[in-house]
Structure formats: C-alpha cells, structure tokens
Amino acid sequence: MRHVWFNQQPKAFMNNETDQLKQWLKEKGITEIEALVPDMTGNARGKILPASKYLNSETTRLPEAIFIQTVTGDWPDDDAIEDLVHPADVDLYLQPDTSSVRMVPWVEEPTAQIIHDCYTATGEPHPLAPRNVLKRVLALYEKEGLQPIVAPELEFYLVQKNTDADFPLQPPVGRSGRPERARQSYSIDAVNEFDPLFEEMYDFCEAMELDVDTLIHESGAAQMEINFEHADPLSRADQVFLFKRTIREVAMRHDVYATFLAKPMQNEPGSSMHIHQSLLRVGSGENVFATPDGELTQTFKHYLAGLQTYTPAAMLFYAPNVNSYRRILFGDAAPNNTHWGFDNRTAGLRIPISAPEATRVEARFAGSDVNPYLAIAATLACGYLGMKHKLQPTEPVLGDAHELGANLPKTLEHALSLLQQPSELIDILGEKFVQAYVAIKYKEYETFFQVISSWEREYLLLNV
Structure with missing residues (x-):
C-alpha cells in the first residue's frame, strides 16, 4: 500500500x-x-x-x-x-x-x-522534530502580525584533549606554551594565544556564510563567547547548530576540544547562551517593545511578564542536563531568578541600554548545552503567553538580584516535575513533543544516577 x-x-x-x-x-x-x-x-x-x-x-x-x-x-x-x-x-x-x-x-x-x-x-x-517545534511557535507570532528577532550569544571552552573520562578537564596550552591560570575576562592577548585556531574558525564560518559577529574571551580559562547578528529565530537556531559542529571540528584540527558543557570545570564559570529578543511589526518593521521616544510599551511589559511567569516551567529547555544545574548553582554569573532590570547582569532578564528601535530583552537562563531550536522556542512561547494573557511584570531590580532569592529549579528532577504540570506551555510546544522530551530526560537522569561517583567512594565508603 x-x-x-x-x-x-x-x-x-x-x-x-x-x-x-x-x-x-x-x-x-x-x-x-x-x-x-x-x-x-x-x-x-x-x-x-x-x-x-x-x-x-x-x-x-x-x-x-x-x-x-x-x-x-x-x-x-x-x-x-x-x-x-x-x-x-x-x-x-x-x-x-x-x-x-x-x-x-x-x-x-x-x-x-x-x-x-x-x-x-x-x-x-x-511533532517530535525540534525544528518543527520552533516553527510551531513562530506560526503563532505570524498570526499576530509579529516577527520575532533574536541574537544568541554562545559561550564555550577550549580544553585539552581528554580521552579518559575519569580525569578532570584542563585548560589547553596556547602559543606561549603555557595554559591559562588567572581570570582573563575580555583579554585580547588571551584570545591571541589561540590565534591560528580562530583564524581557521572565521575562515570556515565565512565559507559557510554564518553571521558570526564578535569574539571575546570570557572570564573562565580559555572560555570564549561568539555573538551572532540579530535575525529571524529559525536562521539563528540553524546557525548555532552549524557553528557547534564547526568549532568542534576546528578545535580537533588544532589538537584540542571545544566543549559546550554548561559547567565543564569545577573551579571555572559555567557557559551560557544568552538570547536577545525583540518583536517587529510585519510590514512596518517597527519595534513594538518601545515607542519612538523610548517609552516601553504594554506589549513589552506583557512579553517580559510572560518570561517571568513561565520560565520556571520551561527551565528544562534552558538547562537540559544534570550538569546544567551545576552552572545554575555554582556559576559566578549564572542567573537563578526571573527578576529583571536595566543593564543588570544579576537578573535573569536584562534590558540592555539601547536606542528605542533596538529595545530588547536578554534572557540569560540558557546554558551553552541547550538545543538552540528548543531554547529559542521556549523563550518565545513564554513571551507569547504573557502577551496573550496581558500579564504585568514586577518592578525592575536596581541592585543585586541574587539578594532577592532564587526562584528557578535547582535540579533536573525539579525541572522535570515543573514541565509535567498542566500548562498552556505544553499546548504551544505540543503535548506529544513534551511527553517525548520528558521521557528522554528521565531516562538520562536515571542513567546518570546509576553511576557511583568518586565523591561517594571518597567520603562515604568507610564513614557511613
């Protein structure tokens, strides 16, 4: 037949x-x-x-x-x-x-x-294809006459080749013949330690027409960040997907690894994928988040409130692995809250200072280990629900948002339980998809939990 x-x-x-x-x-x-x-x-x-x-x-x-x-x-x-x-x-x-x-x-x-x-x-x-999940969310915006625009900022580490999983990862040796020891945030010379690698990376990205923008050194040892130019969400997810393949290949050609593990080393910061996002009116191209004189619109407030309200339930798409929560709990700058503020990096939702036409939200929840299609789909779904229900955000935080306490899941198990609670988020992403995703993550968590760690042998073997 x-x-x-x-x-x-x-x-x-x-x-x-x-x-x-x-x-x-x-x-x-x-x-x-x-x-x-x-x-x-x-x-x-x-x-x-x-x-x-x-x-x-x-x-x-x-x-x-x-x-x-x-x-x-x-x-x-x-x-x-x-x-x-x-x-x-x-x-x-x-x-x-x-x-x-x-x-x-x-x-x-x-x-x-x-x-x-x-x-x-x-x-x-x-229904289970992640690219289709993102398209499903984008169709909702299309019906509203809106075009989401996003710009991912993707962090990653270069590390020495590690063929034995029992040994911790180590920073690689650069051109000087020495690995990094001190924090080198935004250091040009620290990036130049791996200049041949990054020259080839840019050559490959140019050949692939990837819209990579700025490369900076982050605060961790051999931790880098690559920024993508802002554009439609599907193209940005595609480019993050392709870039990960590319930098892994380039790194191995230079005898090191590139890793997007959210927290690869105990004493180094975690790696994130911040997602800058705004909405344009189809046809006019106006940014609906701000008026021409810079006043924040009700649409912006509803969207922001949606991110605040639904992010805890969506956390499994921003922190999809057991290791992801080491970044949330022990990362130097990782957000553990859904507060928001102007140019405030301690808040989970940062509003960069910009011209009115560039008004945007920077969601700082996602780790670098995410599936880019699902992380972008989740954040747009949260914002959409905020607009649909005309939610209102909290007051902006002026000081350290960490002092206000955490309100995000701290473990994979907690995130799994929140995502399974009935919500409109499930309806938007697709019930079958969410069911499959949860089943996969439960199995991964079960497999992880079967492993007896060196910590247990060290501290529990003869003491309990």
Whole structure:
C-alpha cells in the first residue's frame, strides 16, 4: 500500500528552488551531500549521499526513533513513549530547507550540508522534530502580525584533549606554551594565544556564510563567547547548530576540544547562551517593545511578564542536563531568578541600554548545552503567553538580584516535575513533543544516577 506521502511532492521540489539548488551544487562542484536533521540534543543526525543520488531520489528518510534516543544512546521505557512513535520503528521523511544549504569547508571532497525538516508518511510536520517545534511557535507570532528577532550569544571552552573520562578537564596550552591560570575576562592577548585556531574558525564560518559577529574571551580559562547578528529565530537556531559542529571540528584540527558543557570545570564559570529578543511589526518593521521616544510599551511589559511567569516551567529547555544545574548553582554569573532590570547582569532578564528601535530583552537562563531550536522556542512561547494573557511584570531590580532569592529549579528532577504540570506551555510546544522530551530526560537522569561517583567512594565508603 502506498502512503499518501508518495503522491505528494515535498514543498521544496514544487518550485524553482530545486533548479536553484541544482545550479548551486553544479557551480560549487559538489559531489556529496550531508542531509542533516537536528536531534533532541541539538546534534546532527542524517545521511551522507552522492550528490547525483540525492537529487534524483524521491525522498530521503530516517527512522523516527532518532527523536527518542537519549544522549547516551539509550531509549526511554516503552510505557513512557507509548503512542509517541510507531511500534514498527517507521521512517520519517526529510524535506530540505534549500535556504540552509552550505559548504562543508573542512572536507577534501566538495561537500554540501543541508538542514532538513521532518514529516510523517502522510506529509504532516513530525511533532517530535525540534525544528518543527520552533516553527510551531513562530506560526503563532505570524498570526499576530509579529516577527520575532533574536541574537544568541554562545559561550564555550577550549580544553585539552581528554580521552579518559575519569580525569578532570584542563585548560589547553596556547602559543606561549603555557595554559591559562588567572581570570582573563575580555583579554585580547588571551584570545591571541589561540590565534591560528580562530583564524581557521572565521575562515570556515565565512565559507559557510554564518553571521558570526564578535569574539571575546570570557572570564573562565580559555572560555570564549561568539555573538551572532540579530535575525529571524529559525536562521539563528540553524546557525548555532552549524557553528557547534564547526568549532568542534576546528578545535580537533588544532589538537584540542571545544566543549559546550554548561559547567565543564569545577573551579571555572559555567557557559551560557544568552538570547536577545525583540518583536517587529510585519510590514512596518517597527519595534513594538518601545515607542519612538523610548517609552516601553504594554506589549513589552506583557512579553517580559510572560518570561517571568513561565520560565520556571520551561527551565528544562534552558538547562537540559544534570550538569546544567551545576552552572545554575555554582556559576559566578549564572542567573537563578526571573527578576529583571536595566543593564543588570544579576537578573535573569536584562534590558540592555539601547536606542528605542533596538529595545530588547536578554534572557540569560540558557546554558551553552541547550538545543538552540528548543531554547529559542521556549523563550518565545513564554513571551507569547504573557502577551496573550496581558500579564504585568514586577518592578525592575536596581541592585543585586541574587539578594532577592532564587526562584528557578535547582535540579533536573525539579525541572522535570515543573514541565509535567498542566500548562498552556505544553499546548504551544505540543503535548506529544513534551511527553517525548520528558521521557528522554528521565531516562538520562536515571542513567546518570546509576553511576557511583568518586565523591561517594571518597567520603562515604568507610564513614557511613
């Protein structure tokens, strides 16, 4: 029996996008295609195909079970994922987003990478695909005549290669022959220690047309931050997804690792992905967060209040791993609250000082270990609910917001329990998606808890 899908042509192949893609591949001399799908963790799944086969095939497929696999390669218990995926482990169907096609600059053979959207056999967007979750949220804004604009700021560490997981990570040795010891916030010379690495990083980013902006040294040893230019949320999530692949590859070419672990070293700060966000009116392009004379609008206040109200329930998308909460609890600058303030980095929600047309909210909750599609989708969903219910924010904090106390989950287990409570956030993101995501995170937490740590052997072995 033929599925309905096979009688439908994917959208990308119904217009001249196909011809444009073929022309681009021909001009670049592409011989291979990496068909990419972002998974729940935010890593790339997919297939590598000869370019001729890719263009001539009816469609590309993957097992839909890739969306219920944990970061350790395990699977949630059957009862936790019942009715979420087909028991026969059926295929999902990949549709290329032709606007995402880019070179893979680190391989010898001319190779292109294309991000794909995922569909069911009947041609519906697959509910478990993270890219579809973000699109689902963006559709709500489109109905309101609004265009979200975001700009991620992504932190990461360079570390020495570590092939034995029992040993702590160490800062890498730079050009001077010595690793960093003291804090080097915003140091130009500390960045230049790894100048050959970053020169290649920028070369690769340019070849891939990634809109990377500023590179700075953060406060941790060999901790860096890369900023992306502001644009539509889907393109920014795509670029964070691709950048992570890129910098990991560049680092290994220079005999070090790049890690987006939220808290990779005990005595160093955690790494975050701050998300700057604003809303434009479709058509006029005006920023609806402020009037021309700089007065904050009610839309801004409602959006901000939504972030304050719904962020605790959404925390699992900003802190998706056990390690994420080490950043929240022990990070020097990580926010543990939903307070807000003008140019206040102790608050979870910072309003940078800017011209009225650049008025925006900087949500500081997400760690660098997030899936960018889900973190951006979650923050936009929270803001949307604030506007829908016309919520009002608290008063801005002028001093240290940490003194007002924490109101965010401190453990993965707590975040899991909050996300499972009935809420409109689940409705926006999709009930099946949230159920699958929770099942995956429970399984990862269970797997983590099975490991007996060195701390337990050190302090409990002979003392209890």
